[in-house]
Amino acid sequence: MARIDSLLLSLLLIATVSVAALAEQECVYTFKIKTGTKDDSGTDSIIGASISDKTGQHIDIGDLERWGGVMGRGHDYYENGNLDIFSGTARCLPSPVCFLNLNSDGSGDKPGWYVQYVEVKTTRAGAETKRQYFDVEQWLAVDEPPHELSLERNNCPQVVSASVGVGCENRKCISSIV
Numbered sequence: 001m002a003r004i005d006s007l008l009l010s011l012l013l014i015a016t017v018s019v020a021a022l023a024e025q026e027c028v029y030t031f032k033i034k035t036g037t038k039d040d041s042g043t044d045s046i047i048g049a050s051i052s053d054k055t056g057q058h059i060d061i062g063d064l065e066r067w068g069g070v071m072g073r074g075h076d077y078y079e080n081g082n083l084d085i086f087s088g089t090a091r092c093l094p095s096p097v098c099f100l101n102l103n104s105d106g107s108g109d110k111p112g113w114y115v116q117y118v119e120v121k122t123t124r125a126g127a128e129t130k131r132q133y134f135d136v137e138q139w140l141a142v143d144e145p146p147h148e149l150s151l152e153r154n155n156c157p158q159v160v161s162a163s164v165g166v167g168c169e170n171r172k173c174i175s176s177i178v
Contacts (some may be wrong), residue, residue, distance in 0.1 A: 044108025
């Protein structure tokens with residue numbers, strides 16, 4: 001009987017360590033962001049994002065360009081008609097990305113920005129790549145409706161609290177990245 005108990009305890013320990021290792025695994029997150037073609041759609045502002053899964057666990061990126069801009073030296077991000085790509089690593093979320101908070105700091109010569117869409121691709125070693133498309137079609141600007149410098153898109157199968165994307169006090173923080 002002691003041998004069976006020992007075997008069960010060993011299996012439980014192995015399972016626990018395996019789950020913990022999976023939770024600590026790094027994922028590659030790739031953002032494709034399409035700037036619209038309306039007059040003055042482009043911006044020189046610093047753009048950040050927060051992505052979340054259905055549980056509200058999230059990853060914050062304060063400056064997408066510094067975090068993972070891949071368009072090459074001298075590329076002018078977020079300009080009229082651009083499809084800009086950003087890619088970086090962070091701890092894997094427990095379930096697929098389904099919530100986006102996109103924000104602008106409103107700085108620069110052209111602070112207003114019209115966003116057409118955002119696609120987030122999550123790549124995890126040994127797992128199927130997941131994609132989430134967020135239709136935006138909205139200004140991030142104080143001088144254009146809805147007169148806001150941030151927006152949220154929620155494609156989660158259940159409602160994620162409106163607190164997602166506003167600090168870490170009301171939700172589980174996984175990563176905070178530049």
